[in-house]
Amino acid sequence: MARPHIEPFVDRDVPFKRMTLPGFPRGMNYKMLSIDRDNGACTMTVQFDGGYKQPPGFSYSDVEILVMEGLLQVGDRTCGPGYYFFVPARVHLPAMSTSRGCLALFMYNQREPNFVESDQDGDRADRSDLVQVSTYDDMPWMTPTLHPATAPGCLLKLLRIDEKTHAMSFLYCMVPGFWQDNISYHDVAEECYHIWGTSWMMQFGDLPTGGYFWRPPFINHGAFASEYGILGFGRTDGELYNHFHFHPWSTPEENKERAAARLLRRKPELYRWIEMHGHNHPTDFDFSGR
Template sequence: MARPHIEPFVDRDISFKRLDLKGIPPGYNYKMLSMDEDTGACTMSVQWDAGYRQPPSVCYSDLEIFIMDGTMKIGEKLCHKGEYLFIPRGVSMPSFSTETGCFALVMYNDTEPHLIESDEDIPGANRSELIQVQAYEGLSWEVPTLFPRTASGCLLKLLRFDHKTHAMTFLYTMTPGFRQDNISYHDCAEEAYHIWGSSWMMQFGDLPTGGYFWRPAYINHGAFYSEHGILGFGRTDGELHNHFHWNPYSTPEENAHRAAARFIRQKPELHKWLWAHGHNHIDFEYPDDIYNLESENERIHSHIHSELHKLGIPHSHEDS
């Protein structure tokens, strides 16, 4: 999910464009919210016109869809606002159609938008990972179990959790009068879209209905306030750990070094073991994945260096 920092952005400020790509039926209109220029992976707000028809199809990217207004018939099921789908790459989906039109968030996680007409899964596709859930009616709001925790009044509905990477897709709400007065950053990229409501953030101002951000790792954000509350859709590409602090002037590089220092301080034995065994770290649950950077220090430095390049921030290439 390597994309530039976009914050704040409001999709109500731009017009829809027609998505004119091979395999995409007419009536597919989009607003581009963020895009990885290397892979084409992207997040869009999409308006399907009344009468839109899409045959059974498959794509070579994980695909996420969240319906925000209107209805979409998927196979024999009529889906309303609040319907969420995670479609693993290579998994065939039945026909899509809408009589009245449909407005949704659409996320291609690996490639540019595309559809290939097919009613069969691609060999190797993992259909067991397919998710389809009515989030508004079928899930309850929960107090986040993340620690350190956000202030009281922020609630989650977890839509998808990747047990391998701890990446998450979720709905979240700030209740009226929500306030958090510290500053946070994370070790992962984070994105969010305001389905309804407005909130204020010290660094970036007001984010209203239709507001969006794509925030790479180690970017300061907060304090926060919402007078009337908000309903939002969010995603991360890794574990969402809240690194709270009170310095609004710290840089992403300083934040990354602080995160690395905290890792060494809080998990000293794991750090020592990684330093002493710098090659071929194998997770027996995922034996095909081998982590073989020279040391944990290099792993941390490589991650920090990569994030700083994504952000275009000047920094030293000397070993620290």
């Protein structure tokens, strides 16, 4: 996912545009939050007009959807705020409609937004990966089990984790009065949208409701604070590890060096084998088979 660093961005500052790509019915409006110019993968805020109707169909990309306001009817499911879908590529959903309008996040993970009308799955669709869950109603808040851990008062609902990459999609919240005084970076990309509330980061200032970032790996962020708390949706494109430190002026290159040094300490045999075993193509040994 080669998307540029976008931070901070607030979708309330820009108007909706009409979706005019082939296959999408009239009445779908979007704000582009981030896009990979190589393959069209993107994250959008989407507003469906009241009366919007979409026939059954699928996408050639994995699609994630989070309903934020209004009701979205998907087949016989009435999906209100907090309803989350992970729809694998070529897995079809039943007809979609909204009578009074609906605000949602839409994420196309491998390519540009696309829609194929169909009442059955496409070739090689893996329906076992489909996630459909009412996250506000049916999932409890959890204390993250990550180590090193964030400060107390940052809670998580893990919506999906990719079994091979450990990429995560999650809801998170900061309780009122949350603060954390260190600086963090990760060795994966991190994305976040503020469904409600304002939080502050030393490098980027206040991020309010509708705030968004797509942050490539190794970029410092923090310290953190939130006076009244926040509710956010986040994703990573790999396993999340908190590289904490207290050096506000370190560069991404220096952060890479430190992350590699940590990997050498934590997984010395694996590191040496990858680095010194006469090859440098670890993906040649991918076990995934797909």
